[in-house]
Amino acid sequence: MNIFRFAGDMTHLISILVLLLKIYATKSCSGISLKTQELYALVFLTRYLDLFTDFISVYNTIMKLVFIASSLAIVWCMRMHRVVRRSYDKDLDTFRHYFLILASLILALLVHEKFTFQEIFWAFSIYLEALAILPQLVLLQRSGNVDNLTGQYVFFLGAYRAFYILNWIYRYFTEQHCSRWIACVSGIVQTALYADFFYYYFISWKNNAKLQLPA
Numbered sequence: 001m002n003i004f005r006f007a008g009d010m011t012h013l014i015s016i017l018v019l020l021l022k023i024y025a026t027k028s029c030s031g032i033s034l035k036t037q038e039l040y041a042l043v044f045l046t047r048y049l050d051l052f053t054d055f056i057s058v059y060n061t062i063m064k065l066v067f068i069a070s071s072l073a074i075v076w077c078m079r080m081h082r083v084v085r086r087s088y089d090k091d092l093d094t095f096r097h098y099f100l101i102l103a104s105l106i107l108a109l110l111v112h113e114k115f116t117f118q119e120i121f122w123a124f125s126i127y128l129e130a131l132a133i134l135p136q137l138v139l140l141q142r143s144g145n146v147d148n149l150t151g152q153y154v155f156f157l158g159a160y161r162a163f164y165i166l167n168w169i170y171r172y173f174t175e176q177h178c179s180r181w182i183a184c185v186s187g188i189v190q191t192a193l194y195a196d197f198f199y200y201y202f203i204s205w206k207n208n209a210k211l212q213l214p215a
Helices: 001-026 032-051 057-082 098-110 118-132 132-143 148-174 181-193 195-206
Strands: none
Touching: 001 057, 001 148, 032 057, 032 098, 032 118, 032 132, 057 195, 098 118, 118 181, 132 148, 148 181, 148 195, 181 195
16 A cells, blocks of 8 residues: 555545534534435445455455445435434535436446446446535535535545545556556546635635635
């Protein structure tokens, strides 16, 4: 494992912890897109099918289980928790996320590295993850004001993908037969989707003001 992969895993883990902190400390999921969280749960469930077939390391296995369990826990809280679910911004979270699922599946069937069950679902999860943040960004843009924890959650998600791009580039030059170009290209697309958010996040941090996005 290289430093970029580790930094990516840690920023990803921090983003999840920030989101869980927001939900459990405030008993509120206001400003959080349930559709994005459901997409992430689907991403992890389809990407980590190799849990049943391959063992890489204890660290790798633990991280996979943590990402699956935490994503499902977040979805459960937003859907089922009797207090948290009341704060869900259903009227703002209207992005038709099933189109993203369909587009990612079609793309995975057409563009993949190997035509096997596991590789198709791996490619599907990569494509879907690149787009999964869209419902969240649309919700934030519609609401305008973004609380600090939600802003930090999205920021760390973007940082996670940026580190993973560096990870794939590093592995391309240092490892033989490492050609996960699908992950690298998708990561660049995903990071680009954060560009507008990063700009306003930096402005709010610089001015020590509350994050606000233009409607």
